[in-house]
Amino acid sequence: MELRDCAANSTAFRRLLAAYENREMYLREWKDKGEKVIGVLGADVPEELLAAAGLHAVWIYALPGGNLPLADQYLEYAFDPMVRAEFEKLVDGTYGALLDGIVISNSTDVLIRLYLYLRELKRTEPERALPDVVYIDWLFSRNLLYQQYNEKTLARFREQVEIWAGRSVSDEEIVEASSLCNRRRHALRKFNALRTAAEPRVSGSEMLVAIGSGLFMDVCEHTQLIEQLAQEAASWPELEGVRLYYTGSAQVTTELYQMIERSGYVIVGEDHDWGDRFYERDTNTELPVLRALVDRYMLREFSSKKSLVAQRVKALDSLVKTAGAEAVLFFTHVYEEPASWDYPSQRESLHSRGIGTIHAAKMHWPLTAQECAELNEKLLAHLQAQQEGK
Numbered sequence: 001m002e003l004r005d006c007a008a009n010s011t012a013f014r015r016l017l018a019a020y021e022n023r024e025m026y027l028r029e030w031k032d033k034g035e036k037v038i039g040v041l042g043a044d045v046p047e048e049l050l051a052a053a054g055l056h057a058v059w060i061y062a063l064p065g066g067n068l069p070l071a072d073q074y075l076e077y078a079f080d081p082m083v084r085a086e087f088e089k090l091v092d093g094t095y096g097a098l099l100d101g102i103v104i105s106n107s108t109d110v111l112i113r114l115y116l117y118l119r120e121l122k123r124t125e126p127e128r129a130l131p132d133v134v135y136i137d138w139l140f141s142r143n144l145l146y147q148q149y150n151e152k153t154l155a156r157f158r159e160q161v162e163i164w165a166g167r168s169v170s171d172e173e174i175v176e177a178s179s180l181c182n183r184r185r186h187a188l189r190k191f192n193a194l195r196t197a198a199e200p201r202v203s204g205s206e207m208l209v210a211i212g213s214g215l216f217m218d219v220c221e222h223t224q225l226i227e228q229l230a231q232e233a234a235s236w237p238e239l240e241g242v243r244l245y246y247t248g249s250a251q252v253t254t255e256l257y258q259m260i261e262r263s264g265y266v267i268v269g270e271d272h273d274w275g276d277r278f279y280e281r282d283t284n285t286e287l288p289v290l291r292a293l294v295d296r297y298m299l300r301e302f303s304s305k306k307s308l309v310a311q312r313v314k315a316l317d318s319l320v321k322t323a324g325a326e327a328v329l330f331f332t333h334v335y336e337e338p339a340s341w342d343y344p345s346q347r348e349s350l351h352s353r354g355i356g357t358i359h360a361a362k363m364h365w366p367l368t369a370q371e372c373a374e375l376n377e378k379l380l381a382h383l384q385a386q387q388e389g390k
Contacts, residue, residue: 001254006236007206012229016213016222023061023216027098030056036164037098039131040215041086041114042105043273043303044138046293048283049158051219052177053165059215060095060102061252062086064366074117078335080110081365082252087114091121091128101164103157105136107273108305108338134160140298140306150294158290171289178283178292180219185279187226188214192276194233196268196323201236204246204267205254211278212252239266242383245325246270247304247316247346249333249363259372260329263379269323271316277301304339312342313349320355327356327382334362358382 001021007013019025030037037056040047050057062085070091071084079087089095090102104115115135122130136157139146162169191210195202210229214222244265250272251257257267270276283296301319302311320328328350332339340361347357360375367375 001205001209002258004203004206004237006233010229010232012225012232013206013209016225016229017209019213019217019222020209023058024098026056026217027058031098036100038164039090039095039099039102041102042107042111042136043277044105044107044297045103045136046154046157046297047219048174048178048181048293049154049161049169051180052173053161053167053169055100055161055164056218058099060086060090061215062089063253074121079113080108080336081333082250083110083114085365087117090118090130093128097129099131101132101134101160102130103134103136103160106138107303138297142298147291147294147298150298151290154290154293174289174293175285177219178285178289180223182282182285184214184219184223184226185282187223187230188279191226191230191233192269192279194230194236195266198324199238200243200266200268201238202233203239203257203261204244204270205257205261207267208251208254208257208274211276212274214278215274241266242386243268243324243326245320245323245328246272246275246331247328248272248331248339249336249365250274256331256367259376260379263376264383265327265379268325269319271301271303271319273303276319277303304342309342309345313345316342316346317349317353320350325355327358327386329358329360329379331360331363333365356382356386 001017027037035056037058038050039060040057041060045057047057062082064085068084068088071088075084075087102118104111106112115133118130118133121128122133134157137153139149158169188211191202192207194200195204195207210226241261241264244260244267246267247270252274260267277300281296281300284292287295302315304312330339330343343359350357358378360378363371
């Protein structure tokens with residue numbers, strides 16, 4: 001990752017970057033100490049329950065590139081390419097004995113299918129020694145009946161967490177863990193405020209590191225580093241460029257963001273799960289613990305994977321306004337269709353308010369050289385048109 005001097009000189013940022021770039025570092029340390037680690041797939045797994053039980057949560061991830069022989073053998077080619085790569089790592093033994101369990105939430109339709117494939121593979125090929133795979137089946141529509149259903153779902157997940165931990169988990173422990181997670185979310189929002197400010201001092205790629213490192217670190221340590229970083233970054237130099245909001249496919253590395261930033265943009269927000277959605281809503285510790293957790297995950301901003309078009313139009317309009325964005329980049333990987341269904345209505349609404357848009361759909365993972373060149377051309381063309389319009 002290309003670092004500004006202010007980030008390179010920050011001890012807190014360098015430690016976060018080390019965790020972001022060496023994602024098994026903490027995982028291996030925990031296992032060496034005999035501590036239990038749970039792999040997470042999907043953005044709607046309550047981290048509070050795992051933390052309350054003393055279990056470490058790490059997000060399952062994969063980097064672009066490389067052969068995927070097992071994914072080719074078991075999965076359709078029309079799977080999201082990122083999910084295919086994650087499946088490969090789970091099945092080929094990369095994680096091996098590093099995980100004591102896997103929990104998958106139905107955050108996307110492709111994750112639902114992935115759970116069914118892993119469950120069947122564990123049944124038919126026990127020699128692969130996959131850890132137990134647990135599924136959280138949320139209902140995301142906002143009504144009382146679904147809320148009650150979700151509370152029962154989380155009660156069952158709490159029982160599974162207790163099995164992994166080998167002990168019961170009290171309400172008081174869940175409240176304490178929820179308070180710690182809220183503290184981390186507050187610290188991330190404080191750091192992000194330096195990105196959305198009228199004079200931004202934090203870049204989109206720096207924000208990705210701040211958020212993404214927390215998916216592989218101890219919650220308490222990550223929180224302390226983000227709090228320290230938020231104080232330091234208040235004196236970082238101001239960034240110049242067109243304020244851009246990113247919507248679409250999750251970005252698990254900083255490469256795309258840095259390419260956009262080199263083109264003259266400042267990424268002031270995003271709505272994917274490795275970005276702002278991770279910390280956008282707190283858990284209300286005054287409510288009964290399961291109701292509080294259900295509300296936190298059920299009432300977050302609408303995701304393109306589980307929402308109606310009208311809901312996504314309203315959500316994006318609000319997020320773009322809050323971030324003070326001057327333009328929006330719609331970017332989706334090949335075989336990731338849901339966001340593309342929202343795009344025409346979202347573009348129309350944004351244009352009616354004078355917000356320009358850039359569209360890059362069905363992009364490969366990783367991007368081909370031609371796709372990089374074409375996207376850069378679109379970014380520069382939009383930048384020039386916006387400057388001429390002023």
